Amino acid sequence: MAFFDKMKESLNKGTATVSIKAQTMLELNKVKAEISNLEKQKKDTLEAIGERMVEMKRAGAISVEEVEPMVLSVFEVEAKLAEKELEKQEVLKKEEEALKATGAAPAQEAQGGIVCECGEVLAPGTKFCPKCGKKQDE
Numbered sequence: 611m612a613f614f615d616k617m618k619e620s621l622n623k624g625t626a627t628v629s630i631k632a633q634t635m636l637e638l639n640k641v642k643a644e645i646s647n648l649e650k651q652k653k654d655t656l657e658a659i660g661e662r663m664v665e666m667k668r669a670g671a672i673s674v675e676e677v678e679p680m681v682l683s684v685f686e687v688e689a690k691l692a693e694k695e696l697e698k699q700e701v702l703k704k705e706e707e708a709l710k711a712t713g714a715a716p717a718q719e720a721q722g723g724i725v726c727e728c729g730e731v732l733a734p735g736t737k738f739c740p741k742c743g744k745k746q747d748e
């Protein structure tokens with residue numbers, strides 16, 4: 611019955627892997643949503659700065675003092691973005707450690723899926739990473 615035992619064992623590991631990945635996915639999605647909100651905020655602010663400068667020039671001269679607070683707020687958003695990127699890395703590291711702790715196969719082999727260099731988990735058979743575009747080796 612060695613074959614059956616082995617199958618059962620790999621099934622258990624698979625289940626643990628799936629639940630770890632599901633949990634990571636939740637945390638990761640949350641951080642990713644926060645990152646995309648901040649990126650939008652940054653983009654909107656940059657756009658507003660540009661529009662304001664054009665308006666000012668049209669009316670006479672550009673006042674640096676007036677746009678400076680907006681520029682500073684871009685710095686703030688960038689600092690928050692850097693924090694969120696770190697958080698994202700932390701979540702991925704935590705997942706890796708949790709997977710190791712279960713004794714499950716490395717992420718690559720788990721579920722027959724692939725983990726891209728950028729950390730994105732890809733479905734089996736994916737040819738190109740949808741996140742960074744890197745070609746995946748079979």
Ligand SMILES: [Zn+2]
Binds near residue numbers: 728
């Ligand atoms: Zn990638």
